[in-house]
Amino acid sequence: MNQRPRRNRKSIGIREMVAETNLKVESLIYPLFIVDGKNMKIPINSMPNCFRWSLDLLIKEIEICGKLGIKNFVLFPAVEDSLKDKTATYSYSSANFYLKAINTIKNKFPEFTLMSDVAMDPYSSDGHDGLVIKGGIDNDQSLPILCKMALSQAEAGIDIIGPSDMMDGRIGAIREVLDDNNFKNTSIMSYTAKYASAFYGPFRDALDSAPKYGDKKTYQMDPRNKKESLIEAELDELEGADILMIKPALSYLDVIQTVKENTNLPVSAYNVSGEYAMVHAAAEKGWLDYDQTFIEVLTSIKRAGADIILTYFAKDFANLKH
Ligand code: PBG
Numbered sequence: 001m002n003q004r005p006r007r008n009r010k011s012i013g014i015r016e017m018v019a020e021t022n023l024k025v026e027s028l029i030y031p032l033f034i035v036d037g038k039n040m041k042i043p044i045n046s047m048p049n050c051f052r053w054s055l056d057l058l059i060k061e062i063e064i065c066g067k068l069g070i071k072n073f074v075l076f077p078a079v080e081d082s083l084k085d086k087t088a089t090y091s092y093s094s095a096n097f098y099l100k101a102i103n104t105i106k107n108k109f110p111e112f113t114l115m116s117d118v119a120m121d122p123y124s125s126d127g128h129d130g131l132v133i134k135g136g137i138d139n140d141q142s143l144p145i146l147c148k149m150a151l152s153q154a155e156a157g158i159d160i161i162g163p164s165d166m167m168d169g170r171i172g173a174i175r176e177v178l179d180d181n182n183f184k185n186t187s188i189m190s191y192t193a194k195y196a197s198a199f200y201g202p203f204r205d206a207l208d209s210a211p212k213y214g215d216k217k218t219y220q221m222d223p224r225n226k227k228e229s230l231i232e233a234e235l236d237e238l239e240g241a242d243i244l245m246i247k248p249a250l251s252y253l254d255v256i257q258t259v260k261e262n263t264n265l266p267v268s269a270y271n272v273s274g275e276y277a278m279v280h281a282a283a284e285k286g287w288l289d290y291d292q293t294f295i296e297v298l299t300s301i302k303r304a305g306a307d308i309i310l311t312y313f314a315k316d317f318a319n320l321k322h
Pocket of ligand 1: 129164200204274
């Protein structure tokens with residue numbers, strides 16, 4: 001035998017030297033949920049160790065994360081039902097606690113990177129990401145609402161806008177509004193290939209944002225399609241996205257790889273709530289080792305080609321490395 005691949009696996013030193021994939025905390029973005037109020041840290045049943053935080057406690061949590069090396073965060077608002085309406089007006093209202101929270105956090109931690117969510121669902125009485133008209137989602141009438149939302153987040157000081165709504169043309173529309181209002185340096189990470197997935201279940205519990213009727217299949221992608229992700233990627237590039245996201249991650253590693261091979265932009269992947277919940281559930285039963293499993297999950301996403309990973313495992317990862 002001239003070749004014995006096991007020689008390159010024979011010691012920790014050699015395995016570390018030849019490792020093709022390296023995870024680092026700087027590539028992770030930690031998703032956090034915000035509620036209005038004070039002194040609140042509300043557990044989310046289907047997402048162990050994730051909470052809905054009020055701003056005062058969230059600031060302390062971000063400080064703790066910062067000390068562990070986590071400096072990138074994506075923020076999601078959990079909005080009271082009484083503030084929801086058909087056109088998601090609260091999403092760009094100056095009274096919106098989410099916008100105020102962005103502003104406060106950014107001022108307190110100017111060196112940290114903050115990303116927002118742009119979609120109507122947390123604010124919509126219909127629970128959909130776009131505007132519901134006569135039982136359908138009206139793409140073009142949704143765009144001005146999404147643009148107002150994005151602009152108010154830019155005004156609040158967000159670093160990266162994260163449109164997760166999957167309306168056609170929204171990246172171009174948002175880019176134009178940002179540029180027209182002198183937010184030329186506000187970035188856009190597009191949810192480029194966001195699939196209509198069952199893995200978002202726990203997240204919808206966290207935000208109480210499930211669709212009131214119907215599903216999201218007329219705007220989120222069909223899990224059977226891969227080439228379509230390249231159409232979305234091409235459009236997002238042309239429309240001005242800075243980073244392209246694939247979501248979910250684990251069941252879509254092939255899509256991550258394909259998009260990565262076909263773009264020169266950085267690629268991110270969203271390791272979503274259901275992927276997090278599955279590992280927790282199996283570990284709770286004693287069926288899987290939690291630490292080893294989540295490290296393998298993150299490694300596989302990175303190996304598939306994701307430069308950046310949005311993941312609820314970020315804090316556990318940082319703690320292990322600390
Ligand atoms: C909202 C949004 C969703 C997620 C991120 N932004 C849910 C959805 O589209 O229904 C899911 C994140 C996760 O499951 O962790 N548009």
